[in-house]
Amino acid sequence: MQYRAIVQAGMLAGSTAESGQMQLINGVQFHRLYTGIGTGLDFYMYRGIPLFADVRYDVLKKKGTLFAYADGGIHFPWVKNQPDESIQKFYNGIYTDAGIGYRFHASNKTGLFVSAGYSYKQVKQRVTSLWFTPWPIEPVQQYEFRNYYLNRISIKLGWMF
């Protein structure tokens, strides 16, 4: 069993936008299985911080090998530039990413890799609007909820060490 870290960055392409991502994962390698905890930044539509568990498995025992990976966790919104924080609230949502990759062998402990997969995040937003009542009674607050179910292709270039 060996401690290993992964830094990776790449792009997210969906039907609404193309955007970037970067992640740092820390975990342990046990034979061909790697498990870790990761976090990073996801800039697709609404910026957020995913916190996830990462599992990846080397298909071959070779030094350069195909691998499969799967991530699952929570997406914490970190939205900026909202006109009025008091009337908009964002909630945490699900975050997942799964795909395949290929790792080039650089040395015994390090390796450059590329990966492609499917990534999903959910952002939930509450918007407060006012139900105007005759003056001078205070307007009644009404809420509406917006759910963003965001499906993306995730392509990453990373370094495992």
Add this chain to the structure above:
Amino acid sequence: MKSHVKALTLIFAVALLFQSCVKDRCTQTFKVYRPILKAKQEVRNNIKTGAARALKNPGKLTLMGNYIFLNELEKGIHIIDNTNPSQPRNLYFIEIPGNVDIAVRGTILYADLYDELVAIDISNPAQVQLKSTTLRAFPERNFGNGFATDTSMFIIDWIAKDTTVTLNCAGNNAIPEMDLAIRNSGGLSSFANAAGAPVQTGINGSMARFAIVNDYMYTVSNTSLHVFDLNNSDRPLRINTVNIGWGIETIYPFKNNLFIGSQTGMFIYGLNNPATPHAKGTFTHAFACDPVVADDTYAYVTLRNGTACRNASLNQLDVIDVQDLNRPFLIKSYNMTNPHGLAKDGNLLFICDGRDGLKIMDATLPYSMKQLNHFTGIETYDVIAWNNNAIVVSKDALVQYDYSNPQNIKERSRLTIEK
């Protein structure tokens, strides 16, 4: 090397294959309100005494003798027998859609029914009678919640329905239009005036927009002061409109003057000629919501912030010297939490401080007032203080306090508001 190329080809093929398959989905869930309409004549015909209803969303109130007339926001008026303030009895309900304001003079209750003014005979609360309707008395209120009806219908209620629609994710901040279109304890006859005697007038809370002085009723809209002649009390006649400014909210009569609260200041109008109020003095303050009460020497103004108050940052009580009505000036401000209505009786000043409850101040020395009591745990809106009994409209109940001993003010009753 060959295996590297194969692997990379596989990976990017996967990405390309699936790129066209992924699609974002964005939804919006909100309530759509559909108005329930009723023919205007049918609504007017239905203005009569009905069975008591639970208090749900009370607004302004008027005290007339042993009765409290309490507005149920945009629904009508509760008639509460307050002969024994320790045991008030919710007796009847008068259905008046769109009603917000009320005033009582003698045996006639005046109320707004959207843009109309109705005069109702309340001499027998068990059998009230609509006496007259003044059409277009309040032109600014010819709609409900932004929804204008046709000329023959009133909105009597709303049906709310949760609705989910799909949004265009690319225009993620676009809010679809809220489609509103889719979206007997005796009578009061004792208040009838003997020939030549002045007619008794109900006591309104400080949040009122109706005020009666002698034979005239004064009402305020967002910009104007309207004058109604009540000489023929059954049939009020609008005789004058005075443009005041902007953001007008409340009106408080004291002796021969009107103190008008607005978002920008307090206006004092004299009633030497009651049909034509004339401007006396003005006290200007920063943007805030602003009810006012006054006595011979001082006016007390609460300033608060809130969604309807341009989100001003002020929350305070201003004491204004009004000995010279033409030149009112501030003598002291007291910090408050979110003050709404207020009332003064003798040297006691009652302040509804919103979520911070009810505060009672000793106003013997207005420039150095001391807090006598503070009732917390209720969110207060408006208050009437009369005859050692303070009637407070709060979010949870209509609460009454005995202040016969200012050093030992006690809650005596509460009519609970149904949630």
